[in-house]
Amino acid sequence: MRPCSTVMHLLLRCLRGCGRHSRCRLPRRLRQPVSYIKLIFKSLYFNSLTNSEVVMDSLLEPVFWMVEVVTRWFGKVFVFLIVALTSSVVFIAYFCLLPLVLQTYTPGWIMWHICYGNWILVMIAFHYYKATKTPPGNPPQMKNDIPFVSVCKKCVIPKPARSHHCGICKTCILKMDHHCPWLNNCVGHYNHRYFFSFCLYLTLGCMYCSISGRNLFIDAYNAIDVISQPPYNYKDRMFHKSVIYMWVLTSTVAVAVGALTLWHAVLITRGETSIERHINDKEAKRLAKRGKVYRNPFNYGKLNNWKVFFGVEKRSHWLTRVVLPSGHTPYGDGLTWDIYPLKKDMLPV
Secondary structure, three states: OHHHHHHHHHHHHHHHHHHHHHOOOOOHHHHHHHHHHHHHHHHHHHOOOOOHHHHHHHHOHHHHHHHHHHHHHHHHHHHHHHHHHHHHHHHHHHHHHHHHHHHHOOHHHHHHHHHHHHHHHHHHHHHHHHHHHOOOOOOOOOOOOOOOOEEOOOOOOEEOOOOEEEOOOOEEEOOOOEEEOOOOEEEOOOOHHHHHHHHHHHHHHHHHHHHHOHHHHHHHHHHHHHOOOOOOOHHHHHHHHHHHHHHHHHHHHHHHHHHHHHHHHHHHHHOOOHHHHHHHHHHHHHHHOOOOOOOOOOOOOHHHHHHHHHOOOOOOHHHHHHHOOOOOOOOOOOOOOOOOOOOOOOOOO
16 A cells, blocks of 8 residues: 555645646636646545555546546437437338338238337337426435435435435435436436336347348338439438438347347346446355355346346236336335335236
């Protein structure tokens, strides 16, 4: 630790010297960031518990702060992009592809495309709206008797189990998974199901567009070489470009969001959130060195984890709460997690 303290001492002296010589020359807008950097180095130098992790966290603090500011300000831009891109695909599907389907497909395939396409569109729009508008849940600010595992150093309030502080929302979130800039919202206890369902149905919708539009994409791509010839007018050129745009966009999103959906499906099966995944792995390695095995206290079994996540209490709920839009609230209040009996088949459905 002595070399680390020596380096911090030298850096602190340099900052002091720069501050003395340029105090009167620094613009007012730069004084606060410079003071903030000085405070970071002072905390490193005067902290007797300083280690390499503390040093790296402190040095990267300005980067974290910049990411938080950018994410907070661009959240509405990301939401606008989601709405605009989805609307463009829907516009192409209704005004370019649907007339072609009605002219060339059999009645059975026409009914399939109309029913499936509109169902997947309703599911995507419903779950995205609910994920963005539903608050993820916050711990109570007032003193109470609810059990807690620690005290948040930033909020200075008790933190229940599975709660974490979000630097972008500036508050603690119940059962926090992550902060999603595409939702401009945190993913927590009350909107985690909406977020996963949105990713799932968006993946299914993009796969549907990509698979069903594959032949149209190939024809449109092959027509690019002769698109300036007389047989193709302005309407034909716009149709080909629209098909290419839709196929490339939906195929890309299907791969990207599909991978994200698969990752969250694994976490749900294990009874974890994205944050808990890293915490549990670290705890498992720590106990493994002592010859012990770590057990996730929130893992109720693979099937039960999915039942709890979707709020399935009886067989009909697989249809009314999973396949169809549903605004039911999740199990529990997100404050205590001992409400589920630990047995082999918690919900016999």
